[in-house]
Amino acid sequence: QDVAQKYPEGRLLMLNYDPPVRSPQVIEAEQRSSKRWELTPEGQEIVQEGSHEARVFDSIPAEGLPQSELMKLPSGKVGFSKAMSNKWVRLDKNADGGPRIFRAVESVRDSVREKLQLVQQGEAESLEEKDRNELKKRKLLMEVVIKTYWIRKGSAFSTTVTKQETDLTPEMIASGSWRDLKFKAYNFAALGIMPESGHLHPLLKVRTQFRQIFLEMGFTEMPTNNFIESSFWNFDALFQPQQHPARDQHDTFFLQDPAEATDFPMDYLKRVKKIHSQGGYGSQGYKYDWKLAEARKNILRTHTTAVSARMLYRLAQQEKFAPAKYFSIDRVFRNETLDATHLAEFHQIEGVVADYGLTLGDLMGTLREFFTKLGISQLRFKPAYNPYTEPSMEVFSYHQGLQKWVEVGNSGVFRPEMLLPMGLPEGVSVIAWGLSLER
Amino acid sequence: MPTVSVKQELLFQALGRRYTDEEFDELCFEFGLELDEITSEKDIISKEQGDGKAEGASDIILYKIDVPANRYDLLCLEGLVRGLQVFKERIKAPRYKRIMPANGDVQRLIITEETAQVRPHAVAAVLRNITFSKDRYDSFIDLQEKLHQNICRKRALVAIGTHDLDTISGPFTYTARPPSEIRFKPLNQSKEYTASEILDLYRTDSQLKHYLHIIENKPLYPVIYDSNGVVLSMPPIINGDHTKISINTRNVFVECTATDITKAKIVLDILVTMFSEYCEKQFIPQILTLMSCFSETPSSLAKLLTRMCLKSHVTGNGNNIEIEIPPTRADIIHACDIIEDAAIAYGYNNIQMTIPKTYTIANQFPLNKLTELLRQDLAAAGFTEALTFALCSQEDIADKLGVDICSTKAVHIANPKTAEFQVARTSLLPGLLKTIAANKKMPLPLKLFEISDIVVKDSTKDVGARNQRNLCAIYYNKNPGFEFIHGLLDRVMQLLSVPPSKESGYLIKAAEDSAFFPGRCAEILAKGQSIGKLGVLHPDVITKFELTMPCSALEIKIEPFL
16 A cells, blocks of 8 residues: 555655664565656647647648758758658758748558557557657656565554664663663674774785794894895805806896995905806816906895895805704895886795705605695695706696686706805705795 | 797607607706797797797797706707717717828928917817718707807807818918908908908907907907918908808818817817717726715716716726726716716615714804894884895985085995996985885885895905894874874884993983984983984985985994803
């Protein structure tokens, strides 16, 4: 029953009734909507007076009408183009006194008006959809949505209005009056008030996780608070030759000031020079002219492996060798143009184990434990190349989301040409791996 | 990683079987290659220049394969196929032998001392009775280009020249002459030019213009002549037209001139061994003895290595292996290189995983430990952590803060790609201000912090600079909120157990600083030094960073509190 018509005030109340807050015990209301076709004001006008094109037709006498005159009529412009396309009228451009419009047919049937009349009578459904859309396009017809609420008496229906309390107060507790009061229902679907809090940076939260993993595995944190590094520690000590592409201007940030490093452990430097240029320790070396000037050049470090080199050198200077496990997570710099997948500054994660007799199997086992702690268990290893490790392996993991194997890290066993000049004992192997935090 | 483009059809023909894309991808994974892209000439042109230009281009499927940067023997179809076939035990590893010419006369290349001034070294070889097809010829040219780009470091270290031996006669002379005295018809030109004219001629050539600088300003230019004075080439720029090779060439004279003799030999070896499918050259066997380091018998180890083109057999008392290193494997310089190859042949994923028995107690780096603790508490205090770049423009740390760049003791970068990376930051403040500028739509107040490193010059360090761990916080709102920043400082000191006292704790003293509003700036003294400043930022600073609201800031160094 359309209650709204009987109680118009009630309709207003329903509209203002906020559905979520509605107490379901007093009244139950269900919302439904229906659609109906109605005439626009213009459509109504046409039902009254006839369509523009019909009116145009009617206003043309037997001898025709000058176009200029026709255009002055209220329905002139709109009606004329429609009448022309319906072929109800024709235009004689060369008539005397200017272009003249004549009736092209004897009589016309104002089908548009007929259709609109049907709609007005509530029989819009009898029209074809094509017609309805055509009239809607001409803005003569519009679809109206009607929302109705079906209301029923609820379980706690009463004709008296009781006031509901919102919350407990200290007075109610003290006096015990809460026992006799009705409380408004809570709307559990709404959100609460978020506490005012600060936030940690998401990338750094991941860094904290990695730190935790390394510490759990017994790895000691390396001091990496030096962004500026000399080419010596960043490249030469790692057995990366001086003409290697990575040392190019376009991959590495070189410093203008301070341009050169001044202090090196000279004995060690001499051994590094020798292994590059002449070989030694069972290696042929690279056989090129090693230049001190090149090694002196200061750069923004391209990897934290430079720090690992410093640490391994320090380890080698100890009287007696003790096995070590090191890690670092810190910033590195590459001279790249920025785009969606490349940054000039990013964070590198590195792990290093130095001990007697470490094998490739040990490296793979360590990686498995490391990645398992990250929730990555399916691993595959692929042969790769780094100037300072041999064998080298790229680490791949299966990504469920992307449904393919993706690279998650790089690893290898440091070359003897890097370790032996430092003074590490012959049987000591150093395995290492790295990945980027951002990935 | 260098990329080699090979026609799929040719590849399968040479390998003797077809592969599905997945099968080939798997083979590459095992061997250490990466199938980067499957495309065609048409696709490439389409991507680079649009579909219109791609009309009529070849549809032939190309495989783009990434090869390790140190494997020059895999830079062409011939090398890839050879490596894979031996790996899969379908062919035996080839042995390269030098053969004497039929008439017993060996070609000679005489190097004169003038070359020492510009390009001292040269090596040469002859490929006899070679048969080219269009594909082989293209491959020959491509390999030279790949080598030029990689190991030759864009012709600076080594330059390759290949010549039709039948158009010239030895002995050949490699010398250096003043540019005006060198005259010849360069490749594909119609007349003769002097050397200087040639350099001018190619100044606008998209390929060759990059190499002119290698010899341009030298008094003498390198040049190779035959016994009749015919110019073979003017390395590293261009060959002579007279000796150009074609598909019909039967004998090729290869010369490599260089500033690095080791690399020249490697390049020559590669070029010659790759195309000696069609002729042969001898190698110098290197005998290495290896002790087994994974639990494989010496004989199975020898078998594994042979699959990697490192022919091996067991010697001595059955515990040693003798390995022949072919000239194609310039990357083998130590026994560890051989071990990697053995592991690859064994299959990395077949190796048993073990955990090292290394027992160590872990230690945190104290500065990082302190940083982690402070971070947590600053977030708990209602501030949001930011992560900003360590590199910035000069203005960011100087002009925008009202100081001169020279007084900042900043580290300057020599080759930044943009002005945003001119210097390393000497303060965390610019980064945080830029962060706010990028987040103006966020609701106020904005409370940010960062605990991270800045960089300053320090002549006591071996590299001349050091990092310093700073803590910086800013409060940005309709009112400057100095009391909040001050309160944060008090809280930080409380966390560090530093009491607000002159004698044993910290003290705040009024100070002046161009970055702060006059009268609203203070210095913080603790541990016997000034550890930083706090205050209301100067309106100039605020506008220079494109901000509109008042702002107060705090920046201190935390290393004294370790």
